[in-house]
Amino acid sequence: MFEALTPVSEMLARNLDVLTQQPLLVCGLLEDNLPGMLAQAGPAPRIFTTDFRYFQWQEQQGNSQIEFGVQPTQGAPGLLLLMPKAKAEAEYLLAACLPLLAEGAQLFMAGDNKGGVKSAPKLLAPYADQVNKLDSARRASLYQAELVRPAAPFKLASWVKGYSLELEKAQAPLQICTLPGVFSAGHLDSGSRLLLDNLGNLKGRVLDFGCGAGVIGANLLKRQPELELECIDISALALEATRLTLAENQLNANVYASDGLSQVNGTFNHIVANPPFHAGLKTFFHTTEALLSSAKNYLVHGGSLTLVANAFLPYPELIEKSFGHCETIAVNGKFKIYRAVRRS
Ligand SMILES: C[S@@+](CC[C@H](N)C(=O)[O-])C[C@H]1O[C@@H](n2cnc3c(N)ncnc32)[C@H](O)[C@@H]1O
Structure with missing residues (x-):
């Protein structure tokens, strides 16, 4: 069901050199085996998902580096957020994940151009000084930034x-x-x-x-x-x-x-x-x-x-x-x- 790579992951496949320089925490709209592709090219990513179907599927693939819930408990040296359907959900995921990352961490955001990924610079602005567009192909885009302002502790109640x-x-x-x-x-x-x-x-x-x-x-x-x-x-x-x-x-x-x-x-x-x-x-x-x-x-x-x-x-x-x-x-x-x- 999640076997074929999405156009977003096909675009990310052209950027594995930057994406695999550090283990990533991957979250957001996960619809394929992007984590498997990253693990083959470099360090295995951690996955955080709010989708029980995806969680079960990754577990069936033998991947234990996955958490299902409302917020992750373990971070990684970098973050890859796949733009979710609602912008509010993207804000939520950044707020939930970023307190687990150290200052200087690499932040990546990717998604379909029609799915709101163009708002990446705005979404990342509270945490980064500069947001760069690294790639755009197959109607998808990849943005990169560096975490310069550590995120405040995550409080579910405020969401x-x-x-x-x-x-x-x-x-x-x-x-x-x-x-x-x-x-x-x-x-x-x-x-x-x-x-x-x-x-x-x-x-x-x-x-x-x-x-x-x-x-x-x-x-x-x-x-x-x-x-x-x-x-x-x-x-x-x-x-x-x-x-x-x-x-x-x-x-x-x-x-x-x-x-x-x-x-x-x-x-x-x-x-x-x-x-x-x-x-x-x-x-x-x-x-x-x-x-x-x-x-x-x-x-x-x-x-x-x-x-x-x-x-x-x-x-x-x-x-x-x-x-x-x-x-x-x-x-x-x-x-x-x-x-x-x-x-x-
Ligand atoms: C149309 S909403 C209805 C929500 C609520 N019952 C209401 O009336 O406001 C459908 C709900 O089904 C959930 N859903 C989607 N796929 C599902 C699945 N495979 N198994 C269980 N729930 C699912 C969605 O997350 C969503 O909350």
Whole structure:
């Protein structure tokens, strides 16, 4: 899945002489075996990732120099940041990694020209006096700088943002905590809203699949504190946001990393999801496709899967194929809510 080198790594392959002069801490948008390429040409890099799928894949490759979480605990003589999708996430990663590097460390930033890498000079300005563009090819660019101003100790709390979510009846609003790059920072997504409005009364063990900032799970627990809730996500930042959201509202759930249902055990009375969707991103479609085909095995007899999806996605056929039926229980302009019950 991560076998082919991305155009960014192909461009980095032309710069191995500078990149391998010191062991690097590599982080950001890791989508291939760039760490393997670096290790072949020079000292093995350390990897820090917030993506559980990438973490598992590197571990399967036998690479133990990898950390998964919200911040790395070990630095290296240099840093290579692969520009993540959100600029705020790049700022976050620099703030989390740079306190682990010594003054004078080499800093590299690389990424697709359309993915915001051109903001490297601005992003590195708080830490460096001069930012040089070393290369630009295959629609990707590489920037270099030297750490001249040591970074302040990293404080996760200063990256947490939040918003209040009004609830029905006379309940106090829910406080939702988010971190950079976590879905629906700042407001409740309209698909998630439609899902919440159509979940009805649940019971027993419930799985919040792809929990994001924990907005679905926190709503469910607030309505029905007796539920036994599990929240899973592939992103360490989403999982941390969910933990913070639950704590902020004095709610409890089992929150853990899982790529799809891979780390989930046992069966549930309900699985609820606003699954990942991004036009053109195959991995996201595969995640949802895999959920739809295997969810049944993770449900008790009579248990239900309820999900919200963009109305044009071909999910009803996939649900029918697995469950033998698929009900559309709500529709608005953009989204549909599908439900299926395990009958066999
Ligand atoms: C559309 S967001 C929904 C977030 C949250 N439930 C809400 O309604 O605001 C989808 C979530 O799925 C997560 N995700 C993406 N791929 C995943 C995978 N393979 N396994 C588990 N979660 C995944 C994303 O990190 C993201 O938080």
